[in-house]
């Protein structure tokens with residue numbers, strides 16, 4: 001229904017009258033002018049992110065997920081360099097043709113599902129160059145087929161063990177890294193020589209920044225094979241729940257049962273992931289799709305960072321099984337599902353107000369909206385609206401409050417013995433606080449005085465009366 005409404009609005013927008021105004025709005029979208037400091041930070045992210053993923057892999061694989069253990073071992077050894085060398089030789093995974101085959105089969109299978117499964121067509125936000133792109137929205141179907149096949153192959157046909165992902169974790173990490181780097185450089189070259197939408201490219205003048213944040217906005221093969229939607233959704237988010245299940249199976253194999261913490265973690269993650277696919281059309285109008293360009297940040301991030309670090313809690317629980325008391329279980333369940341309820345309700349309000357062009361009820365009253373206009377780089381003016389009642393009247397990013405509560409619940413399933421499983425909530429807090437700033441810059445550039453009006457009506461960014 002929402003997809004249908006959105007399609008109607010999108011088509012109406014396509015036909016809408018436009019007028020030329022070449023003065024305004026040329027620069028909204030991703031940064032173009034980057035400072036030396038930004039380039040240095042970008043270099044740091046490019047170098048440190050893969051090292052951090054490898055570090056967490058080593059600390060889980062060899063030190064029961066004790067985060068400081070590998071560093072302390074090196075620090076306490078009389079010859080730190082030699083200790084580091086020995087640790088790397090011992091623990092860094094080597095190339096495994098078997099794991100590489102599993103990864104490639106998985107990737108190809110997901111690409112086939114994405115390209116050929118029947119699909120509704122969703123529309124993203126209008127891009128800074130004025131494109132309104134169609135997307136295949138068939139992620140839920142792909143998720144169901146992938147998980148059914150994984151379970152049937154493991155439990156019924158005996159094609160693989162359910163622990164296959166856990167058992168090949170090191171080799172898969174290497175294969176995913178190789179793919180993530182390949183994709184990053186491929187997209188960098190593609191952006192220069194055969195871009196999908198040339199006018200939506202952003203060149204910063206810095207090789208490092210462009211590699212990290214991407215040049216092309218919506219790289220595609222053909223009309224529908226969208227790199228951003230595919231890589232975030234399929235090798236990234238479909239894999240998320242499957243990795244968790246494989247680690248739950250490994251816990252069963254190791255201790256003879258699956259702990260209630262592991263079950264709760266799987267339940268919470270699965271709720272989040274299924275919500276994503278059930279509402280995949282909504283995702284087309286979030287910052288990932290509507291603002292970020294496709295570089296290392298998303299290409300390597302979706303291939304490595306997301307599947308490895310978003311599932312850290314299940315790696316932890318295999319090595320450190322936690323049996324939650326009924327009270328703890330109930331507390332985490334409540335935090336998680338309260339967060340989920342907030343997250344979904346806030347995002348739903350935005351989607352419904354946009355798809356009905358503001359003609360809807362929010363919390364039992366007619367929606368209060370600011371009617372805005374913005375200009376794309378082809379000089380055309382378009383109309384949009386900003387909701388300023390309901391959750392969007394409490395703060396400008398109340399959906400992030402819900403997300404932070406869910407993230408905290410994921411981590412709490414691991415008890416309080418170690419810091420590493422809490423990496424996710426720390427990371428999400430930094431990511432979302434930074435996103436608030438990024439979104440502010442974007443919306444101010446896009447909406448100008450309308451955004452300032454919204455800021456006056458809704459002064460809080462995240463938590464009402466606090467921030």
Ligand code: NDP
Nearest residue numbers: 125286287288343350385386387388392399400403435439
């Ligand atoms: P939003 O979905 O809030 O999208 C922000 C955009 O919405 C703005 O750029 C603007 O774009 C539009 N907008 C802003 N204010 C209003 C308003 N008052 N009324 C209507 N439209 C408005 O943010 P994100 O894309 O960051 O996040 C989407 C969800 O995904 C969130 O719940 C977040 O917590 C979650 N998330 C999860 C991550 C994870 O890794 N697990 C990572 C990041 C986000 P425009 O006007 O151009 O449409």
